[in-house]
Amino acid sequence: MRIPVKAVGAATALLLSAPAFAGWEPTKPVEIVVAAGAGGASDQMARMMQAAIQKNDLMKQPMVVSLKGGASGAEALMYMKSSEGDPNKVLIAYSLIYMLPLSAKIPFNWRELTPVSVIALDQFVLWDNSAGPKTVKEFVDAAKAAAVPFKMGGTGSKREDHVLTVFLEQKTGAKFSYLPYKSGGEAATQLVGNHTESNVNNPSENLEVWRAGQVRPLCVFDKERIAYTSKVTDTQSWADIPTCKEEGIDVQYLMLRAMFLPGKVTPEQQAFYVELFHKVTQTVEYKDYMEKQALKPIFLTGKDMMQFLEEDDATNKSLMMEAGFVAK
Amino acid sequence: MEAFGLLLHGFAVLLTWKTLVLMMVGLVLGIFVGVLPGLGGPNGVAILLPLTFTMDPTSAIVMLSCIYWGALFGGAITSILFNIPGEAWSVATTFDGYPMAQQGRAAEALTAAFTSSFIGSLVAVLLITFLAPMISSFALKFGPPEFFAVYLLTFCSFVGLGREAKHKTLISMSLGLLLAGIGMDTVSGQLRMTFGSSELLRGINFLVAVIGLFGISEILLTMEERLALRGHAASISLRVVLSVWKDLPKYWVTLLRSSFIGCWLGITPGGAIAASFMGYNLAKRFSKDPESFGKGRIEGVFAPETAAHASGTSALLPMLALGIPGSGTAAILLGGLMVWGLNPGPLLFVEHKDFVWGLIASMYLGNVVGLVLVLTTVPIFASILRVPFAAVAPMIVASCAIGAYAIQNAMFDIWLMLGFGVVGYVFKKIGIPLAPFTLALVLGSRAEDAFRLSMIGSGGELKVFWSNGLVGSITTLAIVLLFWPAIDGLLARIGWMQRSRTISR
Numbered sequence: 001m002r003i004p005v006k007a008v009g010a011a012t013a014l015l016l017s018a019p020a021f022a023g024w025e026p027t028k029p030v031e032i033v034v035a036a037g038a039g040g041a042s043d044q045m046a047r048m049m050q051a052a053i054q055k056n057d058l059m060k061q062p063m064v065v066s067l068k069g070g071a072s073g074a075e076a077l078m079y080m081k082s083s084e085g086d087p088n089k090v091l092i093a094y095s096l097i098y099m100l101p102l103s104a105k106i107p108f109n110w111r112e113l114t115p116v117s118v119i120a121l122d123q124f125v126l127w128d129n130s131a132g133p134k135t136v137k138e139f140v141d142a143a144k145a146a147a148v149p150f151k152m153g154g155t156g157s158k159r160e161d162h163v164l165t166v167f168l169e170q171k172t173g174a175k176f177s178y179l180p181y182k183s184g185g186e187a188a189t190q191l192v193g194n195h196t197e198s199n200v201n202n203p204s205e206n207l208e209v210w211r212a213g214q215v216r217p218l219c220v221f222d223k224e225r226i227a228y229t230s231k232v233t234d235t236q237s238w239a240d241i242p243t244c245k246e247e248g249i250d251v252q253y254l255m256l257r258a259m260f261l262p263g264k265v266t267p268e269q270q271a272f273y274v275e276l277f278h279k280v281t282q283t284v285e286y287k288d289y290m291e292k293q294a295l296k297p298i299f300l301t302g303k304d305m306m307q308f309l310e311e312d313d314a315t316n317k318s319l320m321m322e323a324g325f326v327a328k
Numbered sequence: 329m330e331a332f333g334l335l336l337h338g339f340a341v342l343l344t345w346k347t348l349v350l351m352m353v354g355l356v357l358g359i360f361v362g363v364l365p366g367l368g369g370p371n372g373v374a375i376l377l378p379l380t381f382t383m384d385p386t387s388a389i390v391m392l393s394c395i396y397w398g399a400l401f402g403g404a405i406t407s408i409l410f411n412i413p414g415e416a417w418s419v420a421t422t423f424d425g426y427p428m429a430q431q432g433r434a435a436e437a438l439t440a441a442f443t444s445s446f447i448g449s450l451v452a453v454l455l456i457t458f459l460a461p462m463i464s465s466f467a468l469k470f471g472p473p474e475f476f477a478v479y480l481l482t483f484c485s486f487v488g489l490g491r492e493a494k495h496k497t498l499i500s501m502s503l504g505l506l507l508a509g510i511g512m513d514t515v516s517g518q519l520r521m522t523f524g525s526s527e528l529l530r531g532i533n534f535l536v537a538v539i540g541l542f543g544i545s546e547i548l549l550t551m552e553e554r555l556a557l558r559g560h561a562a563s564i565s566l567r568v569v570l571s572v573w574k575d576l577p578k579y580w581v582t583l584l585r586s587s588f589i590g591c592w593l594g595i596t597p598g599g600a601i602a603a604s605f606m607g608y609n610l611a612k613r614f615s616k617d618p619e620s621f622g623k624g625r626i627e628g629v630f631a632p633e634t635a636a637h638a639s640g641t642s643a644l645l646p647m648l649a650l651g652i653p654g655s656g657t658a659a660i661l662l663g664g665l666m667v668w669g670l671n672p673g674p675l676l677f678v679e680h681k682d683f684v685w686g687l688i689a690s691m692y693l694g695n696v697v698g699l700v701l702v703l704t705t706v707p708i709f710a711s712i713l714r715v716p717f718a719a720v721a722p723m724i725v726a727s728c729a730i731g732a733y734a735i736q737n738a739m740f741d742i743w744l745m746l747g748f749g750v751v752g753y754v755f756k757k758i759g760i761p762l763a764p765f766t767l768a769l770v771l772g773s774r775a776e777d778a779f780r781l782s783m784i785g786s787g788g789e790l791k792v793f794w795s796n797g798l799v800g801s802i803t804t805l806a807i808v809l810l811f812w813p814a815i816d817g818l819l820a821r822i823g824w825m826q827r828s829r830t831i832s833r
Contacts, residue, residue: 074519104518177784
């Protein structure tokens with residue numbers, strides 16, 4: 001569903017007190033552009049930042065969330081591309097900036113945007129219904145033995161969820177029918193309703209149904225376990241989920257969550273946002289969010305960020321090639 | 329009765345002067361955004377959401393749910409007065425609402441719309457209050473085959489029960505399905521029919537199309553008919569309201585049927601649109617005089633409005649209980665909840681009882697206060713029709729353009745809207761119905777996705793649509809409705825006509 005979010009009137013601006021900043025600062029309400037649907041992981045993160053900025057008075061102008069999830073997020077990318085020179089729009093990006101141009105030949109290159117900072121890394125977890133197999137081994141065995149292939153729910157086609165499914169097939173020898181839903185939330189509900197046997201949602205997308213005991217995390221696609229040890233359900237914390245590698249499936253994938261401005265903005269404008277998002281990562285709201293949704297906190301900017309992006313781009317490209325998802 | 333006690337507590341919290349004032353403000357703002365075509369509920373709530381960040385959660389919920397009610401009520405106003413549906417689910421309201429306004433019965437139509445919105449919403453809120461836990465498990469039964477079956481049912485009921493010539497309905501529906509295919513295809517991840525244009529990536533927005541097809545084309549037609557808007561001075565007084573209410577009991581079957589359809593479809597995401605069309609079609613089917621529908625029959629306003637609002641309201645249930653927004657507005661409310669640190673999901677009803685019941689209580693109050701407020705404004709809105717067309721038309725065109733632009737902040741959409749205006753004009757001239765076209769445009773890609781996901785999941789077996797009682801009965805019902813005229817004729821021929829009529833009533 002595409003929902004536009006319009007600029008807020010002066011009324012809201014008046015409600016906010018004005019912190020002092022040197023140099024450039026926005027003169028209009030700032031739009032956080034979300035390349036996904038309402039309620040997905042990107043949207044939740046954007047709302048968190050909106051609230052963190054507003055509650056801690058980090059910026060004079062209000063911040064509004066603009067959902068541009070049309071065309072599997074391509075809408076947001078083209079919107080940023082066409083907003084060259086506009087410093088009042090900031091994209092909350094994830095791996096689609098590498099993958100969409102490859103799979104759907106969208107005329108977009110992230111190097112045309114202005115990088116601000118990488119603010120988090122998101123995990124992927126293999127989940128099944130709590131009535132299903134209890135361990136990775138049982139799950140793989142059941143998937144191999146199934147007469148009709150197990151259904152794997154995911155978000156979008158030829159994207160991170162789909163790539164993970166392909167690698168899961170390669171490493172285990174089991175076959176899955178991949179069902180591309182419109183959002184991670186939908187993939188979660190469909191798993192609870194037993195319409196799929198598994199999904200590879202981000203922690204935030206399955207958190208609530210996990211807490212309600214409706215789904216079970218089998219393993220996390222990372223080199224090491226998630227660091228958070230406080231209990232999420234009655235018996236388990238994020239740290240209790242084994243890595244897929246421990247369970248014999250050597251597949252790893254971490255997804256960036258990064259902020260970008262449109263191309264051709266001034267260095268002062270870029271510097272303002274680097275500072276702003278640095279402050280956001282210091283807030284209680286951000287820290288709580290990282291822990292609750294099991295994200296890896298990180299803050300990269302400038303050269304470090306460019307290096308990270310180039311490497312990440314190369315990794316994603318080779319994964320996409322290997323999975324056979326690059327359009328000819 | 330735990331639910332009842334919690335609800336009463338919710339009311340107690342809300343009944344203060346401060347909250348009542350916030351309610352009024354929310355409702356007025358909501359009606360205002362609802363009246364602007366395209367701006368509608370989702371945008372209204374979205375624009376005003378940040379206003380509530382500085383409020384305490386209770387005030388914020390009250391304010392937001394009142395904006396929501398206001399926008400719902402407001403949407404009916406433009407549908408009836410100018411043939412411009414503000415929300416997808418208001419399309420069916422224009423079928424009889426607009427003819428009524430043209431016959432000088434605008435006040436009557438508005439009263440009917442507001443009253444049935446109220447009734448539909450009330451039934452749905454009652455449902456939420458008492459059946460919440462059971463209903464959310466019903467919503468979980470819907471996988472791709474079930475979703476496809478529901479969409480199929482909507483399409484089939486249109487073809488089978490429609491008044492227009494079948495081939496015209498099919499032509500119109502096919503064109504809509506074709507346009508619905510434009511943009512990114514979720515299942516394959518490929519672009520379709522965009523011809524290298526980045527504007528077409530997004531696909532054709534339904535509301536942009538509707539504003540053009542209904543609003544702009546209507547202006548064109550009226551201009552052709554020598555600048556005379558056929559709305560006449562309506563008899564504007566409280567008596568109209570009372571006389572409509574007096575006749576209400578006569579339509580209890582329609583109201584009940586529509587409420588039922590609405591609640592049923594509302595808890596399956598995206599069902600509100602299907603509900604309003606089905607409510608209308610079934611009312612027509614079971615009417616003694618189906619010919620009079622579409623020519624200004626009050627039942628044709630009652631049926632879709634009740635269904636749309638019952639489902640719009642019950643759509644909040646899957647949002648709260650499952651975190652899946654059933655409508656655009658529900659999606660924005662979902663965003664709001666997360667800002668206040670409330671994560672919608674199965675545990676929300678357990679961990680945040682006070683919040684949930686506060687919200688439900690504010691839905692009752694907002695609905696009642698909203699009804700009173702809009703009814704007192706009926707005369708004002710109805711009198712808009714007395715303003716000369718030459719003065720009103722530019723304002724309508726301007727507000728259509730603003731609405732179309734605001735949906736995605738895209739200039740391209742204004743051109744698209746004008747293009748659809750011309751298409752709508754041509755369709756009306758050559759007698760092709762617009763409704764199947766809009767229905768296909770809004771449900772087409774969802775139906776397609778659901779069908780293809782079902783096929784992937786079942787390995788290409790069509791049997792999946794009869795794989796359990798739920799999906800099997802919906803699919804069968806759809807096919808029966810598709811061939812209804814033939815079946816009906818057959819029944820008549822073997823002399824069962826009398827009996828089937830008695831049963832259906």
